[in-house]
Amino acid sequence: xxxxxxxxxxxxxxxxxxxxxxxxxxxxxxxxxxxxxxxxxxxxxxxxxxxxxxxxxxxxxxxxxxxxxxxxxxxxxxxxxxxxxxxxxxxxxxxxxxxxxxxxxxxxxxxxxxxxxxxxxxxxxxxxxxxxxxxxxxxxxxxxxxxxxxxxxxxxxxxxxxxxxxxxxxxxxxxxxxxxxxxxxxxxxxxxxxxxxxxxxxxxxxxxxxxxxxxxxxxxxxxxxxxxxxxxxxxxxxxxxxxxxxxxxxxxxxxxxxxxxxxxxxxxxxxxxxxxxxxxxxxxxxxxxxxxxxxxxxxxxxxxxxxxxxxxxxxxxxxxxxxxxxxxxxxxxxxxxxxxxxxxxxxxxxxxxxxxxxxxxxxxxxx
Amino acid sequence: xxxxxxxxxxxxxxxxxxxxxxxxxxxxxxxxxxxxxxxxxxxxxxxxxxxxxxxxxxxxxxxxxxxxxxxxxxxxxxxxxxxxxxxxxxxxxxxxxxxxxxxxxxxxxxxxxxxxxxxxxxxxxxxxxxxxxxxxxxxxxxxxxxxxxxxxxxxxxxxxxxxxxxxxxxxxxxxxxxxxxxxxxxxxxxxxxxxxxxxxxxxxxxxxxxxxxxxxxxxxxxxxxxxxxxxxxxxxxxxxxxxxxxxxxxxxxxxxxxxxxxxxxxxxxxxxxxxxxxxxxxxxxxxxxxxxxxxxxxxxxxxxxxxxxxxxxxxxxxxxxxxxxxxxxxxxxxxxxxxxxxxxxxxxxxxxxxxxxxxxxxxxxxx
Numbered sequence: 001x002x003x004x005x006x007x008x009x010x011x012x013x014x015x016x017x018x019x020x021x022x023x024x025x026x027x028x029x030x031x032x033x034x035x036x037x038x039x040x041x042x043x044x045x046x047x048x049x050x051x052x053x054x055x056x057x058x059x060x061x062x063x064x065x066x067x068x069x070x071x072x073x074x075x076x077x078x079x080x081x082x083x084x085x086x087x088x089x090x091x092x093x094x095x096x097x098x099x100x101x102x103x104x105x106x107x108x109x110x111x112x113x114x115x116x117x118x119x120x121x122x123x124x125x126x127x128x129x130x131x132x133x134x135x136x137x138x139x140x141x142x143x144x145x146x147x148x149x150x151x152x153x154x155x156x157x158x159x160x161x162x163x164x165x166x167x168x169x170x171x172x173x174x175x176x177x178x179x180x181x182x183x184x185x186x187x188x189x190x191x192x193x194x195x196x197x198x199x200x201x202x203x204x205x206x207x208x209x210x211x212x213x214x215x216x217x218x219x220x221x222x223x224x225x226x227x228x229x230x231x232x233x234x235x236x237x238x239x240x241x242x243x244x245x246x247x248x249x250x251x252x253x254x255x256x257x258x259x260x261x262x263x264x265x266x267x268x269x270x271x272x273x274x275x276x277x278x279x280x281x282x283x284x285x286x287x288x289x290x291x292x293x294x295x296x297x298x299x300x301x302x303x304x305x306x307x308x309x310x311x312x313x314x315x316x317x318x319x320x321x322x323x324x325x326x327x328x329x330x331x332x333x334x335x336x337x338x339x340x341x342x343x344x345x346x347x348x349x350x351x352x353x354x355x356x357x358x359x360x361x362x363x364x365x366x367x
Numbered sequence: 368x369x370x371x372x373x374x375x376x377x378x379x380x381x382x383x384x385x386x387x388x389x390x391x392x393x394x395x396x397x398x399x400x401x402x403x404x405x406x407x408x409x410x411x412x413x414x415x416x417x418x419x420x421x422x423x424x425x426x427x428x429x430x431x432x433x434x435x436x437x438x439x440x441x442x443x444x445x446x447x448x449x450x451x452x453x454x455x456x457x458x459x460x461x462x463x464x465x466x467x468x469x470x471x472x473x474x475x476x477x478x479x480x481x482x483x484x485x486x487x488x489x490x491x492x493x494x495x496x497x498x499x500x501x502x503x504x505x506x507x508x509x510x511x512x513x514x515x516x517x518x519x520x521x522x523x524x525x526x527x528x529x530x531x532x533x534x535x536x537x538x539x540x541x542x543x544x545x546x547x548x549x550x551x552x553x554x555x556x557x558x559x560x561x562x563x564x565x566x567x568x569x570x571x572x573x574x575x576x577x578x579x580x581x582x583x584x585x586x587x588x589x590x591x592x593x594x595x596x597x598x599x600x601x602x603x604x605x606x607x608x609x610x611x612x613x614x615x616x617x618x619x620x621x622x623x624x625x626x627x628x629x630x631x632x633x634x635x636x637x638x639x640x641x642x643x644x645x646x647x648x649x650x651x652x653x654x655x656x657x658x659x660x661x662x663x664x665x666x667x668x669x670x671x672x673x674x675x676x677x678x679x680x681x682x683x684x685x686x687x688x689x690x691x692x693x694x695x696x697x698x699x700x701x702x703x704x705x706x707x708x709x710x711x712x713x714x715x716x717x718x719x720x721x722x723x724x725x726x727x728x729x730x731x732x733x734x
Contacts, residue, residue, distance in 0.1 A: 073639070073666065080636040103636060107667035269447040269470060272440075299440065300474035 001065020001090045003037055005057065007083050007100070013044045013057040014075045016230055019201040021071040022048035027116070032068035034115045035088070037061045045118060046071060051198050052118035053205075056229040063089075066112035069096055077105055118233050121224040123217045127161055127187045131208030131227055137168045137179040138203040140330040140356065144170035144177035145196035156237040157199055158244070159223075161190035169244055170196070175323050176247065176359040177330065190218055193241050198223075198234035205230065247346070248357065252339035254312040256286055260336045264328040266304050270295040271321040273302055281318035281363045286310055286340075295321070317343045318365035327358035368432020368457045370404055372424065374450050374467070380411045380424040381442045383597055386568040388438040389415035394483070399435035401482045402455070404428045412485060413438060418565050419485035420572075423596040430456075433479035436463055444472055485600050488591045490584045494528055494554045498575030498594055504535045504546040505570040507697040507723065511537035511544035512563035523604040524566055525611070526590075528557035536611055537563070542690050543614065543726040544697065557585055560608050565590075565601035572597065614713070615724065619706035621679040623653055627703045631695040633671050637662040638688040640669055648685035648730045653677055653707075662688070684710045685732035694725035 014033065022030055025048070034045040042061060045054045067090040078086065081100040089097045094109040138157075146154035151173075158169040163186040170177045202225055206214065214227040225232040267282060273295050274280050285292040288310055294303045317340055327349055328336065338349045340362075349358040381400065389397055392415070401412040409428060412421045434457040445453065448467040456464045461476040505524075513521035518540075525536040530553040537544045569592055573581065581594040592599040634649060640662050641647050652659040658675045662668065684707055694716055695703065705716045707729075716725040 076639050077636070080632070080639060082632070102673070103633070103669070103671040105636075105640075105667060105669045265447070265449070266470070269444070269472075272443050272447060273472075300472060302470070302472045304470040306469070 001035075001037055001067055001088070002062035003035070003042060003059050003088045004062060005059040005086050005088070007078065007081060007086055009058045010086055011075075011078055013055050014071075014078060016055045016205050017044045017046040017053045018071055018075055019205060020046040020048055020051045020053040020232075029068060029110060029114050030116065031070055031072070032110055032115065033071045033074055034066070034068050034112050036066045036112060037064050038066050039064075045115070047116050047118055049116060050195060050235050051201065052233045053201075054118055054231050054233075065090060067094060067096060068110040068112050068115050069107070073107065077107075118231075119222065121217060121222050121233055122219055123224070125188055125190070125218045127166070127183060127190065127216050128185075128213050129166065129181070129183055129216075130210045131206045131212040131214050132210045133181055134214055135203045135206040137181060138199045140179050141168050141170040141177040142196060142200055142203070143326045143330065144172055144175055146172040152237055153193055153239050153241055155197075156193040156195050158241045159190060159192050159194055161187050163187070163189075169241075171242060171244075174320070174361050175327070176244065176357070177327070178244070178357040178359075180355050191241070192218055192223060193237040193239070194223055195234060195237055198232070202232055205232070247359065248348075249341075249346075250339075252312065252341055252348070254286060254310065254315045254340045255337060256291065256311075256340075257309040257335055257337045258291060258306060260328055260331060260334060262306055263336070264325060266293055266306060267321045267325050267328075269304070270302050271325070273297045273299045274321070275299060279320070279363075281365045282321040282324070283316065283318050283365050285314075285316045287314050315340055315343065317347065318363045319347070319360060320363055323360045327360065330358070331356060368402075368404055368434055368455070369429035370402070370409060370426050370455045371429060372426040372453050372455070374445065374448060374453055376425045377453055378442075378445050380422050381438075381445060383422045383572050384411045384413040384420045385438055385442055386572055387413040387415050387418045387420040387599075396435060396477060396481050397483065398437055398439070399477055399482065400438045400441055401433070401435050401479050403433045403479065404431050405433050406431075412482070414483050414485055416483060417562060417602050418568065419600045420568075421485055421598050421600075432457060434461060434463060435477040435479050435482050436474070440474065444474075485598075486589065488584060488589050488600055489586055490591070492555055492557070492585045494533070494550060494557065494583050495552075495580050496533065496548070496550055496583075497577050498573045498579040498581050499577045500548055501581055502570045502573040504533075504548060505566045507546050508535050508537040508544040509563060509567055509570070510693045510697065511539055511542055513539040519604055520560055520606050520608055522564075523560040523562050525608045526557060526559050526561055528554050530554075530556075536608075538609060538611075541687070541728050542694070543611065543724070544694070545611070545724040545726075547722050558608070559585055559590060560604040560606070561590055562601060562604055565599070569599055572599070614726065615715075616708075616713075617706075619679065619708055619715075621653060621677065621682045621707045622704060623658065623678075623707075624676040624702055624704045625658060625673060627695055627698060627701060629673055630703070631692060633660055633673060634688045634692050634695075637669050637671070638692070640664045640666045641688070642666060646687070646730075648732045649688040649691070650683065650685050650732050652681075652683045654681050682707055682710065684714065685730045686714070686727060687730055690727045694727065697725070698723060 036043045042057045042059050084101050087099040096107050096109040098105040160167045164183045167180045217224040223234050270282050280297045283294045290305050291308045292305045340347045346359050403410045409424045409426050451468050454466040463474050463476040465472040527534045531550045534547045584591040637649050647664045650661045657672050659672045661670045707714045713726045
């Protein structure tokens with residue numbers, strides 16, 4: 001095999017597929033990037049068996065062939081080469097030579113035949129949306145997925161399509177994040193749970209703007225994202241996702257509007273007093289026109305008041321400050337509005353159109 | 368005590384003294400910053416008993432007093448407060464209140480009386496130089512000090528003044544770094560060994576330019592740096608430093624001039640093939656007009672050639688690539704010149720004026 005690339009084409013392709021190279025694995029072949037130039041064109045593939053990424057690379061095929069190269073090492077070498085033409089050659093013993101200007105690397109590759117290929121997905125059921133929107137709604141919800149594998153469904157996000165509406169939902173048992181967007185046209189209904197890791201990696205690869213499209217194909221067990229020169233295939237998480245709509249409610253006793261940055265900075269300061277492992281809540285007292293935040297820990301105490309607009313009853317309610325900060329950071333609005341019923345019931349941060357809803361469970365506190 | 372500061376004045380003073388707060392200590396009082404407003408003005412002090420820093424802070428003294436506050440916590444709080452006026456109050460029970468706009472923190476301070484004060488240094492023997500120069504020559508030599516405490520002298524740097532010449536020297540047993548600068552006037556001779564940590568912290572605090580001066584005072588056991596509103600006092604390392612001049616030589620068999628960036632990038636690429644703990648040398652072969660670099664390891668092999676200007680004999684010599692890279696990174700010149708005698712003898716990188724000399728010991732290799 002003999003292929004010629006520009007450094008920038010080569011490096012961007014490596015960076016894309018690198019997202020599907022597992023950190024730890026018992027199968028060394030999965031730590032490789034497969035370079036396939038047996039047919040027309042050149043494709044790079046990586047696959048951790050849950051998530052597979054394949055991308056087409058622009059380059060000249062001088063001699064057809066296929067080789068698997070250790071991904072980390074390959075990417076480090078290419079990154080450090082001069083910004084010039086790079087030639088990759090391999091022989092029948094899987095010896096790889098990488099040439100760039102007067103620099104010559106020899107490393108040992110592996111047979112491409114041993115590689116675990118990406119499953120073939122039937123491209124039947126599909127939706128389209130802009131790369132920009134998909135990236136946005138992933139970033140605005142992904143932090144609510146659970147890291148913990150004890151409930152597999154919580155490590156994923158629900159993607160639901162009804163007519164021309166798409167909803168992305170994440171929850172971790174203490175909070176829920178929901179983002180709704182309108183699609184350009186109506187599609188068949190979809191209700192799948194996509195692994196959080198898949199969505200997180202996709203949000204890093206999607207570089208396109210509002211005009212650039214991503215196609216998403218669904219089968220019973222897989223989802224396939226297609227954009228630019230790249231396809232990402234992921235297994236779905238099996239099982240029935242939580243009944244979200246039953247958890248939502250528009251009733252409230254208190255409605256509060258507050259400047260988002262001031263609120264966020266104030267909670268951020270207060271959380272300085274919380275040492276790791278210490279689960280002190282921030283106590284929010286809402287009266288007419290003023291919200292008072294208080295926190296007390298071994299390290300000291302802090303209180304601060306903010307001007308707010310309030311409707312309804314006064315309330316004193318406690319929160320895990322991190323949950324509130326995460327939600328506020330995911331909202332672009334200058335002013336946010338939140339709704340509470342009582343100190344035991346969920347608090348909702350949402351806008352009028354409900355394009356976003358963040359539910360946060362309050363915590364008990366001793367006043 | 369009651370003091371009023373602007374956030375920026377307060378924060379820059381904290382950032383300066385923070386450099387002398389020890390990471391780990393069995394004396395909790397050393398983890399504090401001492402705020403002293405008992406006399407005229409306000410000073411902040413931190414002291415890890417080897418290194419002490421004291422800085423004057425601009426602020427209003429409403430009520431005189433003194434308090435010690437946990438440094439890390441204090442700095443985190445101030446950093447997160449709004450960019451506004453900050454009031455610090457303490458009472459006779461060492462309760463500290465920090466006020467900024469509508470935010471109020473209460474934390475527990477400690478008695479300032481328990482603080483370990485900086486020793487009083489006789490300001491007798493002195494030299495002056497520009498802050499810019501001092502920072503530069505520290506950064507250009509400090510990487511050659513040894514981390515290892517097994518030879519205490521190697522963890523420090525020799526500062527030597529003869530008439531109007533200052534020389535800073537670091538060595539770690541495998542290499543030597545020397546920087547020489549000319550002072551504006553002649554001073555009494557100095558020959559002291561300053562702890563590497565002291566120099567490293569000073570290089571981070573010195574923000575001044577070529578016009579801003581730093582005064583350095585010497586006693587038998589201490590060195591004191593005075594600049595802007597700050598003094599830094601450090602113990603000296605005791606003992607007789609290595610006889611540097613006996614290690615230097617201007618004899619050579621081969622003289623090579625090469626483009627610094629090309630050489631550096633080439634070694635950087637080659638060192639990709641060296642895994643941690645693996646002590647593979649880079650082999651440098653010098654012939655007329657061409658230098659060839661080769662490296663071979665478990666991971667693979669690499670070779671690259673560079674155009675050079677050469678005088679004298681051909682040579683094949685091996686180096687620890689890190690040592691060469693460190694030295695090249697510390698040199699600003701576009702072209703560097705190095706001198707070798709034979710594959711066992713030290714290699715010197717130096718300029719005509721010898722304002723810098725980097726000595727690197729070669730390593731054995733199997734060709």
